[in-house]
Amino acid sequence: MKTAVIRVGAALVLVGAMVSVSVAPASAYAFLGPKWGNSPVTVLQDGSNSAATRSAWRGGNSDFNSMTDIKLESAPGSVAMIYQRSVSSANVTWDGITYPKVRSGKYQASTNMYLNTRYTGSYTNAKRRGVAAHELGHGLGLDHVSGCHLMNGATPSRCGIYRPTADEIAGINKLY
Numbered sequence: 712m713k714t715a716v717i718r719v720g721a722a723l724v725l726v727g728a729m730v731s732v733s734v735a736p737a738s739a740y741a742f743l744g745p746k747w748g749n750s751p752v753t754v755l756q757d758g759s760n761s762a763a764t765r766s767a768w769r770g771g772n773s774d775f776n777s778m779t780d781i782k783l784e785s786a787p788g789s790v791a792m793i794y795q796r797s798v799s800s801a802n803v804t805w806d807g808i809t810y811p812k813v814r815s816g817k818y819q820a821s822t823n824m825y826l827n828t829r830y831t832g833s834y835t836n837a838k839r840r841g842v843a844a845h846e847l848g849h850g851l852g853l854d855h856v857s858g859c860h861l862m863n864g865a866t867p868s869r870c871g872i873y874r875p876t877a878d879e880i881a882g883i884n885k886l887y
């Protein structure tokens with residue numbers, strides 16, 4: 712039986728020119744560059760998400776909503792800024808991925824994020840929620856950092872941290 716080190720990727724889908732700003736982190740957060748230009752950010756879950764996947768996304772949303780200055784709210788209709796979806800694929804090494812759509816250095820509706828249930832299906836609820844929170848961190852503008860942090864790019868290297876901590880909260884609050 713193969714033991715996979717699951718890396719979590721952030722991919723930027725570039726629409727037009729993106730100006731990327733690197734910030735040397737004095738604190739344990741880093742920025743991708745773009746951010747949302749308005750708040751609240753509307754989110755919508757794909758109807759095909761399983762109950763476990765729905766719960767994970769909801770948990771991540773709730774954490775950022777209650778802990779940080781960004782406001783997330785359920786999209787009133789079928790149009791949202793962030794779409795939270797799921798796939799099941801054994802052919803990739805990521806358990807979650809985010810595809811921000813960017814124009815002129817700002818996030819544009821609609822950003823798609825996925826949980827890969829091929830892997831997250833066997834995670835504990837807390838760990839699955841952690842992948843959702845990590846992807847949401849990308850979806851709001853956070854980049855990877857090393858060490859024991861929610862935004863570490865490899866799920867096994869997060870040292871069991873599956874919810875935003877002071878570092879991610881500080882990063883988001885600097886952006887919004």
Ligand SMILES: [Zn+2]
Nearest residue numbers: 719720721864
């Ligand atoms: Zn990531």
